[in-house]
Amino acid sequence: MTDLKRLGLAIMLHTAWLKRAGIAGILAIVATGCSDNSSSFSISDRTSSLIPEAQSGVADTPGVVDLLEEKFGNPQQLKAWTKLPVQWGGAAASVEVFAADAEGAKVRFTVADGQEFPAKATFVNVVTGSGAGKTLGLSSWDAATGEAVLTGLDGVVLASGDTCSIDGGAVIRSGRVLYMRHCSHCHGTAGDGNGPTAQYLYPRPRDYRHGVFKFTSTNDMSKVSREDLLRVLRYGIPGTYMPSFLLMKDEELTAIVEYVRLLSMRGEFERKLVNELVSDYSADAVESRLKDEQRADIVAELGEFLSEDLPGVVDGIGGELEESWVAADTEEARIIPSVPRVPDSEESRRRGRELYLSKTLNCADCHGIDGAGNGPQTMVYEKNPVTNVPYNEPGLHDVWDNLNQPRNLHTGIFRGGRRPIDLFCRIHAGIKGSRMPSFKNTPHEDIWHIVNYVLSIPFEPEPGATGLAAGPIAAPLVGATPAAGE
């Protein structure tokens, strides 16, 4: 056999083998599906820095990961920790039982005040009564009268007056689907800002797990309000990769907002829980403790902590989350200037410029003398406040450890919105998570002067042209409310 023939035979055999392998592969895909489609909420780096016992528990006592699963579930099977201020969806209703046997029960629901029956519903969750916590099937659902037949009783005895949640979690489930479709490729399944496309973006997508959002209309110590999140979804964040989702329906946007809030609370819960454990039970801490202690003793101590102290800690964190997230949507949290905007005028801008350069506010320290975002702070080497290790590059860093460039005010791009009230909030509450501090103690009138100055910066004929003393007009006036007499 010549070499050429041998080669030909080899190729033939090879292609035959390929064909067979290809067919087998296709059959395998048809039979089993392309891959495992289930997704999970990733745990944070800090959680994985704990020793395995702290993550997954000692004996029967749950660890951090188990608690996360217990309280929040996973993307396939979400769980509702009803303590949290999330609009889960579905209707709360009390039940009136007409007839019941082992197979099913004929019932009528009466919905709580101000709620409506969901048009389509296939299940109910029993909230109070002897069957509390059970899920029952719903057949022949009549949304007009609330009459239905409950199935899958499986030993649950329902009594008239028990309360149920019909189609519970409808909002959060639809929020999850929309989030996975539109948001997760950047923000990640768990909201960790680390989806597949995240590595290509600058600035990086928000990591919700700190529970911190930059652009809010709430006070410096408050969380983000639902309205703020909606605004960001609708209008996007100019100057970043966050696009506008204006064309989505309102109910879709509100469902996404609820889901994002849930992910934020999950992340915060994880953080706070780990905070309780990290100093004593991180892998590093345990290693250094092993000098004077036995590992078995440390684990026993951890087991005791998990079983005796942690339930209280979990309740405490739940309470904190509830309180802070509820507070964000109240009127008290919202920033309302005590005086209307000072009309834009040459004088107001000069005053703004004066404040901008003043020692007390010291805007120029970061934003630069002329507002180009190049103040001396951008040259400083900072230390990571958590690990105490200096960062590799000079400049300010935010709580997400990203380089935090002070805004160049000449671009005319205002990420948090260009309305005067938006800029007022940025100055009043600062930009949360970033190094832009809150200037809430500055008189509101002064903040307005700075707003007027900042709005005029993009139109200055040359950087820093706004003088402190009376002189020729630097830039045309901005806004619809020119000062009287101009």
Next chain:
Amino acid sequence: MKKFWALFFWFWPLVALYVCLIAPGRNWWFPSKPLSTLGHQIDGLFYLILIIVTVTFVGTEFALGYALWKSAVSEPGKKAWFSHGSHRLEIVWTIVPAFVLVFISFYQLDVLADIRVLSRFPESVKEAPVAEVMARQFEWRIRYPKPGTELMTSPQPGDLYFVNEVHVPATVPTMINLRTQDVQHAFFVPRLRVKQDAVPGLIIQVWFEIEEAGDYELLCAELCGWGHYKMKARIVAESPEGVSAYLTRLEREQNEDGVQEAETASVK
């Protein structure tokens, strides 16, 4: 069996002929009837080309069927006519399509000029773009001039901004300035038959006259990155009064200082 293939190749041109005849009436090729004045001209060009390709397709398929039929019914042993290398045939099938193509390219010049050449734009829009539509990955950012002023190429104090929604007057010629902040995008409004690339560094004037008030879908038609599919916006065509009312509202919203709104909210 030989006859079957001849009939087979005669059957399909009949189907094609039928489809092409009824398609325009049923509007199969387009999402809707054209809703801009230019749209009618563009559809006219499309249907002209549809006629040309239908005639060509039906003709060549019938010729193919004829050749098959002829050989199917010919006497066994009869020699075929050897046409390979025929100069005359080659000249014919080069000149005829070339002529058709040259005809199309001249015939469409008028429409192309109406769409693209600034001097042919309607007088009323030439100097007066209503808005700047800035494409960026992955959204459309809109800038209107402050009501009562003209749109300038660089942002001006008092300009009004919005995203993913453009309000334009219906039933009058309208022009926008199309730009891009990053890569190439394309401004595509299927129902208006408007499609124009946005090219980095250029300001491209796009004009159209929308015939019916309503919402129109604006899409990006140039693969611009991983989020290309997200670049969807809405064009709202309404009466000129509606547009100016909208701009007044937008101006008020853009100048909100949070005090007025809080007061009106507490009154409610």
